Amino acid sequence: MTQEPDRQEREAQAATSAAPSTSSDGQATPALQTEASGQKPAAGTREAIYDLDDVGVAYGGVPAVREVTFPIYQHEITALIGPSGCGKSTLIRCLNRMNDLIPAAAVTGTVAYHGQNLYDDDIDPVQVRKHIGMVFQKPNPFPKTIYDNIAFGPRVLGMDGNMDEIVESALRRGALWDEVKDRLKTNAFGMSGGQQQRLCIARALATSPDVILMDEPCSALDPISTGRIEDLMLELKENYSIVIVTHNMQQAARVSNMTAFFTVELDADEKQRTGRVVEYDETEKVFTNPSDERTEAYVTGKVG
């Protein structure tokens, strides 16, 4: 409860500090970009919701990803792409402290969310996840009714208000209301895969998060369901910040504003494989005029 006013205050401060001019913004950005220097941010002011500084994750002492430094902007879609094993999923799980569930995982560096390091000692991961929703690779509805799936989050968080309205609003924002309004009390397992995934998105929206993390949300879906979820993401970014991990480069190109390309590097004696960011830039630039030849080889399909 005490977190609420803090957060609003922070947002208000951030909003005023971000307001002034593009020049101050332009100064801040290049320092945070790793290998793509001199890139101008998109028109208008941008507020970084996350600032990643030298973030690394190791599982039982073996680094999975390291030296990740870039900002993630508010009300935009940020895509993390790269080959398997490059640490994209590991990284996205740092953004809401889901890595805490793996006892052997150790996170280094700073994951600043609205200026507050999520890995500070006094941060409760449960509080973090209230603000940052997550959608997983495989749709994971709870074995309950559609209604109870949506209501679960608001109930455990003790949210006030009419639950029927909360559920309807979340399902509308998840572009699912018209399909399910007549069968809210049926089991969610009876829905198609695409509907289940949109239910999971609506479920995340029901707790009114600021950020939605999506870890390959369409990898288990057919192209039509994928298209619907992409449309939904574009709608949602008006009100939410979205980070998406995807193996589908066309998807990253279609929906995202910023793209981070990761690659796997072997260490000197070629034993350990560690993920690193090669390039982080405007999506358009990454796909049409990348600064790094490894990015170019990957996005043009020369290496898979």
Place this chain on the structure above:
Amino acid sequence: MNTAAERSLSRKVVERASSGRRTKDLMFRLALLFSTSVGFVVLAVLVIDVLLDGGSRVSLDFITSPPSRISPERTGVAPALLGTIYLMVLCAVFIVPVGVATAVYLEEYADRDSRLSRLIEVNIQNLAAVPSVVYGILGLAFIVRGPLGLKPVLLAGALTLGLLVLPVVIIVSREAIRAVPSSIREGSLALGATQWQTIWKQVLPGALPGIATGVILALSRAVGETAPLLVIGAATFLLFSPDGLGSRFTAMPLLIFEFISDADTDLRAAGAAAILVLLALLVVMNAGAIFLRNRYERKW
């Protein structure tokens, strides 16, 4: 020409080999069928034998009257049947919270690789294999006499049987909890639920059918136990039904033991009838477990 000859030759080879294999296959299947039938035939012989001996004695009167040596033809099993049912309920009250809490701790909280939890795990596996008479001695030393000093009463019997089947309940509950996919836990935690909320509202409801099935099977084992109750000094031939936790008691297996070993033929027939009553109780419980498993089994 050449190729056609080769083809017919190869066909013959194939046929000869397959007919030989078919005989082997048939023999193997018969051997399997025979093994399968052993258990079934033994059960059928047992049930038919008991039915012939005591089938005619089973009646409503039989399960509602007390046993009697004076008029063996009118003897009943009421105190033992009630004792068994009370034991079962008390035992469940004891093992469900303790067993499920242990399983939740071991599956959701304990560090699986730590020495302590490995030690606990090995211990539980071993406890499940300890002979029941040993639990009887434990119950006698610690529950009936010793620290608790309850005397051989209903509560002491229930606690002893509870200790006996607790490892089974823990093992089954752990399996049921482990069967709830981690994606459900992740989905719940990602919504900002605490670990406790996740366990209480997602994991346990998902594991409930499996836990309930395991508890029923554990109780049906407890209900059939004789040795530990004999060791703690439960009555065998009791004329009154238990009326409280501190009441003396008897149970169906004990009464069966008493009836069967009697010289009187009427009492021996009553023993057969009591076996039928106990078997019926066990069949009902196992059917309940199967029903629960089929009805609520989740396909994740």
